[in-house]
Amino acid sequence: MNDLFEPLKSATTESVRAQIRSQAYRGHTAGLGGNTLQANLAILPEPYALDFMRYCQRNPKPCPIVGVSDTGNPNMDTLGGDIDIRTDTPAYYIYRDGIHTDTVHDLRNLWRDDFVAFALGCSFTFEHALQQAKVPLWHIENDRTVPMFATSIQTVKSGPFEGPMVVSMRAIPNARVDEVVEISRKFPLAHGGPVHWGDPAIIGIADVSSPDWGDPAPVPDGTTPMFWACGVTPQAAIKNAKPSIAITHKPGHMLITDIADDAETPIYQSR
Structure with a gap:
């Protein structure tokens, strides 16, 4: 650290x-x-x-x-x-x-x-609001970089720029998923609400323990992996x-x- x-x-x-x-x-x-x-x-x-x-x-x-x-x-x-x-x-x-x-x-x-x-x-912008609501964020609590993954969701091409959407993942207690969706939706300049939560395979992520960028983060029992669109997407493009x-x-x-x-x-x- x-x-x-x-x-x-x-x-x-x-x-x-x-x-x-x-x-x-x-x-x-x-x-x-x-x-x-x-x-x-x-x-x-x-x-x-x-x-x-x-x-x-x-x-x-x-x-x-x-x-x-x-x-x-x-x-x-x-x-x-x-x-x-x-x-x-x-x-x-x-x-x-x-x-x-x-x-x-x-x-x-x-x-x-x-x-x-x-x-x-x-x-990262809306994470402060999540912390104020006392939502646990493992990567911050453990001084790690949030895990990020390339997905099967394709972006809209422009000239030579194209490629998959990249997402960041946070494991959220099951009982707080709806609350976290609503909090993050209030920050449209920071990707807004999640693009997916639940089974990562649906968006082409085979193994959440092996991110393409960032550090691995646990998804304990009683939590749901939630995925937000990520500004690393342009790096793939x-x-x-x-x-x-x-x-x-x-x-x-x-x-x-x-x-x-x-x-x-x-x-x-x-x-």
């Missing part, structure tokens, strides 16, 4: 981002940021940007757009004060020709004038599109914004 994780749970978004920017904290962001929106990232050369934006618009459940940068500008002022896409996420995946080649913690040496950055809402270079967040390692988690629009306004 990272020694900073527990103290950062009660820190301001600015303090959390400062620890990430300095690389003092490189861990997952589940449970951090309080009542603010967390975001997945996808960074692409400008010739791919319009097709990717269409892909997100055609697949709003896994890819809810909350911010788009100007070409070549790493600052995303619509998401919060002093946010720099190059430094403010704990870890980044580098893809070359659709292949994950590197994991880095700073993009300043890789940033290009033709890059466009996309921020997509993340299900990027593998198919094969741009010469693309950058995403490392799954589970998000950008923490200053947008209220219950905001109806994703535009940050200074407080």
